[in-house]
Amino acid sequence: MPTALAALEEAYARSGAPAGNRPDGRAPVVGYVGSDLPVELLTAAGVHALRLTGDPGSGSAPGDRYLGRGVDPAARSVLTRLLDGSFGELDRVVVSHDCEASLRLFYALRELGRVEPGAGLPEAYLVDLRHLPHRTTTRYNRRRLGEFAARLETWTGRALDLAGAVAAHDERRRLLAAAAELRRTVPARLTGRQFLAVVNAALPVAEHVALLRRLLAEAGRLEEHPGRRVFLSGSDHDTPHVYEAVESEGQVIVGEDHSFGDLAVEGPVGAGGLDALAEHHHRGGPAAHRATAGERAAYAAAAVRRCRAELFVAYCRAGDEAPAWDFPAQRAALDIPAVLLERQEYGRVDLAALRKEHPCPM
Structure with a gap:
C-alpha cells in the first residue's frame, strides 16, 4: 500500500482533470471557481465537485479572445480549458465573486451560453459574496447563500444535508x-x-x-x-x-x-x-x-x-x-x-x- 502522502500526491495530480464517470450515473458534476465559494453547500447537495484550475503549459488563445489579455491569465486558462473540454462533462459551473478575474469569467460564460449555445459550455451560476466589514454584508451574504442552496436543491431534486457537510x-x-x-x-x-x-x-x-x-x-x-x-x-x-x-x-x-x-x-x-x-x-x-x-x-x-x-x-x-x-x-x-x-x-x-x-x- 502506498503511503498516505503518495496517495495524496497522486490525487493532486488529478486536480483539474476530467471528472470521469459518475459513480451513480445521476449526481451532477459541478465545476467551481473562487477562493470563497461555499464548497460545503456542494457537498451538502451530494454533487461531484471539481475545482477548476488552469494549465500554464497550454496556450490560452480562446480565453484571451473572450476575456482580453489584461485579465489574470489563470482565469483565461480556465476559460480555455472549458472551451476545449479539458474538464470533461460538467453539468454546471459555479463561480464566486472573490476577485475581478472570477467575475469577468462568469460574465464571459453567461454571455457565451447566450450567443454561442453550440460551444457546449455548462450553465454558469454566480455566488456573489461580499467582504466589507459590516453586518449588512453578512446579511447580504446570507441571502445569497440561501438562494444558492435553493438552486442546488432544484438541480439535484434532494434536500441538503448541511449539518453533515459542515461537520x-x-x-x-x-x-x-x-x-x-x-x-x-x-x-x-x-x-x-x-x-x-x-x-x-x-x-x-x-x-x-x-x-x-x-x-x-x-x-x-x-x-x-x-x-x-x-x-x-x-x-x-x-x-x-x-x-x-x-x-x-x-x-x-x-x-x-x-x-x-x-x-x-x-x-x-x-x-x-x-x-x-x-x-x-x-x-x-x-x-x-x-x-x-x-x-x-x-x-x-x-x-x-x-x-x-x-x-x-x-x-x-x-x-x-x-x-x-x-x-x-x-x-x-x-x-x-x-x-x-x-x-x-x-x-x-x-x-x-x-x-x-x-x-x-x-
Whole structure:
C-alpha cells in the first residue's frame, strides 16, 4: 500500500482533470471557481465537485479572445480549458465573486451560453459574496447563500444535508491545520509542493479525511527537508509550477497567504446552518483581493513568526497586480528580508531576480 502522502500526491495530480464517470450515473458534476465559494453547500447537495484550475503549459488563445489579455491569465486558462473540454462533462459551473478575474469569467460564460449555445459550455451560476466589514454584508451574504442552496436543491431534486457537510469540512480543516504544522517544524517534514498536494487532492471529503488521518499517523516517517525557509505571499497558485521552481534551488516554502494553501484551512464553521456558513465566508482569510494592506501585513508578520520563515517573497502574476499594493506595508511589518517579484508569467517565477536579491546559501 502506498503511503498516505503518495496517495495524496497522486490525487493532486488529478486536480483539474476530467471528472470521469459518475459513480451513480445521476449526481451532477459541478465545476467551481473562487477562493470563497461555499464548497460545503456542494457537498451538502451530494454533487461531484471539481475545482477548476488552469494549465500554464497550454496556450490560452480562446480565453484571451473572450476575456482580453489584461485579465489574470489563470482565469483565461480556465476559460480555455472549458472551451476545449479539458474538464470533461460538467453539468454546471459555479463561480464566486472573490476577485475581478472570477467575475469577468462568469460574465464571459453567461454571455457565451447566450450567443454561442453550440460551444457546449455548462450553465454558469454566480455566488456573489461580499467582504466589507459590516453586518449588512453578512446579511447580504446570507441571502445569497440561501438562494444558492435553493438552486442546488432544484438541480439535484434532494434536500441538503448541511449539518453533515459542515461537520465533514470542519474535520478536514482540523486535520489540514495539523498537517500544516508538519512543514513548520525545523527542518520541515513537508515541502510547500507536498503541502499543496495535501490540501488540494482531488478527493471526496470522506476519502480526503481518511488519508489525512493516515498522513498524520505516518508523520514520524516523513522525510526531513532542510533549506532556506520561504514564506510565499501574493497571487493564488492553482498549479505547483512556481513551488517546484523555488524549491528546486534548495529552499522550502513553509507558509503562504493564498487560497490553495494555508488560507484554505482557516478556522471551523462550527454550527451547521446557513447563518454560520455566511459568517464564516464573510470572515474568510486575508486574501489579497479582499483584505486591507494593514490586515495583510499583520497576517504576514504573525504567519512568518509561526512558520519560522527566513525570507518573505511576494509573488504577483501579470494581470494580478493587487498583491503588489500590499508589499510596502508587509515589508515594514517584518523582521526578515523581503523581496517583491512583479509581473510574473503564469506558472513561472524569475529565479534570477530572486537569486540577485537574496542568494540562497548552499
